[in-house]
Amino acid sequence: VSFINNFYYLHTIIMFGLVDTIHILHTTMRDAVAAMRNTDLSIAAVVSGGELFCRFITLSLDDKHMEECRQIMLHRGKIFLTKLLNSRNVIAQQAKKFVTDGCRVLTHSRSRVVLKALISAAKNKEFHVYVTQGGPDNSGTEMVADLEKAGISSTLILDSATGYVMESVDFVMVGAEAVVESGGIINRIGTFTMGLCAREMKKPFYVLAESFKFTRLFPLNQRDLPDEYKYSRKHLVDVSKVHPQVDYTPPAYITLLFTDLGILTPSAVSDELIKLYM
Structure with missing residues (x-):
């Protein structure tokens, strides 16, 4: 808000x-x-x-x-x-079709657009959601509370339990702080780890993101992310003793992106981004 x-x-x-x-x-x-x-x-x-x-x-x-x-x-x-x-309503209507009755979903920390999609899907389906704690602020606990309030069955898990739980879920659904030119995303720290696990275990990895988060940035790896993206403003003077708040998930680990511009493959992001910034 x-x-x-x-x-x-x-x-x-x-x-x-x-x-x-x-x-x-x-x-x-x-x-x-x-x-x-x-x-x-x-x-x-x-x-x-x-x-x-x-x-x-x-x-x-x-x-x-x-x-x-x-x-x-x-x-x-x-x-x-x-x-x-x-935009969140549009995305929720698209994504809810991929949430099937009886499925098990894994999501990372708290995302408003993911929450919107899950609540929309729960109107005529029953499913279970695993939510990582989302350190360091543990906002996953708030996500679980929101899901339970909406009558959606959920379980809070440790961030480090991602690999353990991955084999039990049908797909991963996360939000994004930014979608970059390559079709990859910048999101809360731990998203990349989740993407790695999902790819290894052949689980679909879905990203929900509004088009205003499409940014003209082309990181090749984690080190390519600007410090102002990775750290809070108060820590920018000396980042040697603090951990980053976000990481970069390359497009190779992403199955589909649900946006208010439509459902996109990672390779289609660059075309949409060019249209936005023309």
Whole structure:
């Protein structure tokens, strides 16, 4: 919710910002997105979402008068926010078809979009969900509480028990903090390990992610991820004694990505990303 609130903030800047040229407004928007990077929100999502928002609302406005531009941007901003708010519903409707009656699902920590999909699937099916604790903040416990509240049978497991449980599940379903150009994902630490286990045991590995998380980044390995993506802001001065909060899962370990743009194979991500950033 706090992430979406930031887009409402950007929309408010357009509505009430005291600027008289497109260039100044664009600069103000960029500064606002830069300020969002200093929050505790996912840096990956802030970078991609902020850039996509600015691109979408300012496309082909150079030759128009300022007030006309402002009205166009406000209209486009509303369209962007509407799509953003509805994206999880779209993804949930796609993903729920892959959750069959009596199946066993493994998910990592807590993901709002995964939770939405599972709750949607549970309306006419019964299944069991294994949820990893999701250290270091153990947000998996919150995920289990949400599932139990929705009447979905679930079990909280240790992060280190991923390999043990993998042989008992039908597929893996995780969220993502970012989807990169290769079709791989950046997500909470431990996702890559889960992908490795799933591939070794030939279990489908499904990723649920909103299109505003598509980012122009092409990591080749874990070391390629920028430090600001991997560590909290307070630890960036010295990262030698802290562990990363996220890892990179290459496209080879991903079966399908469920997005508000449709169900994609990892190889199709680059084409969709080009369309978004044109």
